Amino acid sequence: MAQNDTPSERISLTVNGEPRQIAAGASIADLVAEIGLDPAKVAVEHNAEIAPRSQLAQIALGAGDTLEIVHFVGGG
Amino acid sequence: MTDTATSSVDTVSDDTWTVAGRTFTSRLIVGTGKYKDFAQNAAALEASGAEIVTVAVRRVNVSDPKAPMLTDYIDPRKVTYLPNTAGCFTAEDAVRTLRLAREAGGWDLVKLEVLGEARTLYPDMRETLKATETLVREGFKPMVYCVDDPIAAKQLEEAGAVAIMPLGAPIGSGLGIQNKVTIRLIVEGANVPVLVDAGVGTASDAAIAMELGCDGILMNTAIAEAKDPIRMARAMRHAVLAGRDAYLAGRMGLRRYADPSSPLSGLI
Numbered sequence: 001m002a003q004n005d006t007p008s009e010r011i012s013l014t015v016n017g018e019p020r021q022i023a024a025g026a027s028i029a030d031l032v033a034e035i036g037l038d039p040a041k042v043a044v045e046h047n048a049e050i051a052p053r054s055q056l057a058q059i060a061l062g063a064g065d066t067l068e069i070v071h072f073v074g075g076g
Numbered sequence: 077m078t079d080t081a082t083s084s085v086d087t088v089s090d091d092t093w094t095v096a097g098r099t100f101t102s103r104l105i106v107g108t109g110k111y112k113d114f115a116q117n118a119a120a121l122e123a124s125g126a127e128i129v130t131v132a133v134r135r136v137n138v139s140d141p142k143a144p145m146l147t148d149y150i151d152p153r154k155v156t157y158l159p160n161t162a163g164c165f166t167a168e169d170a171v172r173t174l175r176l177a178r179e180a181g182g183w184d185l186v187k188l189e190v191l192g193e194a195r196t197l198y199p200d201m202r203e204t205l206k207a208t209e210t211l212v213r214e215g216f217k218p219m220v221y222c223v224d225d226p227i228a229a230k231q232l233e234e235a236g237a238v239a240i241m242p243l244g245a246p247i248g249s250g251l252g253i254q255n256k257v258t259i260r261l262i263v264e265g266a267n268v269p270v271l272v273d274a275g276v277g278t279a280s281d282a283a284i285a286m287e288l289g290c291d292g293i294l295m296n297t298a299i300a301e302a303k304d305p306i307r308m309a310r311a312m313r314h315a316v317l318a319g320r321d322a323y324l325a326g327r328m329g330l331r332r333y334a335d336p337s338s339p340l341s342g343l344i
Contacts, residue, residue, distance in 0.1 A: 016135040036141035043133075043180035045172075050179050068135065070176050072146055074117060075132025075162050076107035076247065076296035 011063040022061060029057040032069070042071045091320065093291045095269050096185055096217035096238040098156070102127045103286070104316045105158065105271065107296025111305065114149035120299055121150060124309035130160040130187055130294065133177045152181065158219070160187040165200070167207035174216060186211070187241070187294075189221035189273075197247040197274075201228050205235055212236030221273050224254075226261040233268055240266050241294060244285060245275025248297045252281040256288055263289040279308075279315035286319025287327070 009024040015031070022031055028051050032039050044051040045068040051059055061067075092099050105128040111117035121129060129150060137143055150157075159177030161170040167190055174186045190207055192200035199222055211218045212235060219239035220232050229240045242262055245251035252275060253259060263270045269291035276282050276295045285293050293316060302308030 016138050018138065020138075035136075035138055037136060041145060041147055041180070042136055043176040043178075045176055050175050053179060068176070069138070070133050071136050071180060072131040072152075072157060072159065072177075073134045074108035074111065074114075074146055075134075075160055076109045076130060 011061065013061060013064070014066045016067070016069055024063075026061050027057050028059045028061065028067070031061060031067070032056060035069070037069065042069050044069050091324070093269055095219065098185065100127045100156075102313075102316075103271075103292035103320060104282075104312055105130065105292060105294040106299060106309070106312075107160075107294070108146060108150065109162075109296050110300035114144060114146060116305060117146075117300075118149045120305045120309040121155065122309075123306045123313065124299065125313045126155075128156040128158050130158045130162075130296070132162055133159055133173050133180065156185070157181055157183070158185060158187050161189050161207075163191070164189070165191050165203075167203040167210065170203075170207045171210050171214075174211060174218075175214075178216070184215055185217045185238070186219070187221065187273075188218040188237075199223055199243070201225075205231060208232055208235040208237055219271070224258040224262065226258060226265050229262045229270075230265055233266060237268065239269040239271055239291075241271045241273035243274040244272045244281065245277075247274040249275055250277025250281075250298055250301075251275055252277050253284050253288070256284065259285065259290065260288045276312075279311040282312050282315040283319035283322070286316055287323050289323050292316070 010021045011024050013020050013022060028044055039056060047066055092101050093103060102125045104124055104126045106121060106124050106126045107130045108117055161173045164170040164173055170188055170190050188207055190200050190203040192198045201223060208218055208220055217238045219241055220237040221241045222228055222232055224242040232240055240262060242259060244253040271292040271294055272285040272290050273294040276298045282293050299305050299309045
């Protein structure tokens, strides 16, 4: 039974320290949208490098990538 | 920066201060932590008259992306957000945090604090200096939390700190200005603004810092943990203005004995 040629192959990522899966070929912008975040209010670090907001749609995600998505919260 | 006590200030609004080319009227910077909710925080900010708020950079809650955000209550287009590195214990973590903050907010004016230990939250000056140098190389304008040490303050200024922010007492302690002598020495030696950061507990502490010639004060807990934070925010606004005016007015000299205020001649 050939089940391995499903159209939506998924890859595993670590987002804010937690495992997550996304469709292969997705960009950072796709991930941000899938989570439900407003890209104008967050900053993204992709494999320890800043991902500029203007390029979120151009940066493709790979299996095993580590992402940090942060925003401003109350603090002293 | 020291001002001459003889400069004439006609109105409070004439009295501004400038950090990294940005000019502000309010000399009070308030934190946005420890409040009951965002609405109380916004109301306290309004009452304080502050034009700058410190904010922290933290992971978004991926499982609750629609949770209310600080930016929904305090508009970053109206109030200057000063990203802070509170909670960072190494230069590397602090720089990483501020790179993300710059991407999130798009500005380069930041507050650096690199802590040495959890018990006292005293700054680690070796890491602080290292982080200051890196940030300046990368085009940031760091306002830097530091010990109340005039030599350390000078070294930070030489490294490119745009403001020196000595502690008055440990963060969140409310103990007031513990060493007026060193705060004053820092003010006298600095060519960039000096703001007391941490330790203020009540209005008189803020007035004391301003009377020493500081350019401003940053506080959070003193307002957020007051029984009525909004009223305390207003008290702090008045205290900063009063302390500043007293500094500019030039206080009377101290005497060891009494000096009557009424004339001695013409006594019946």
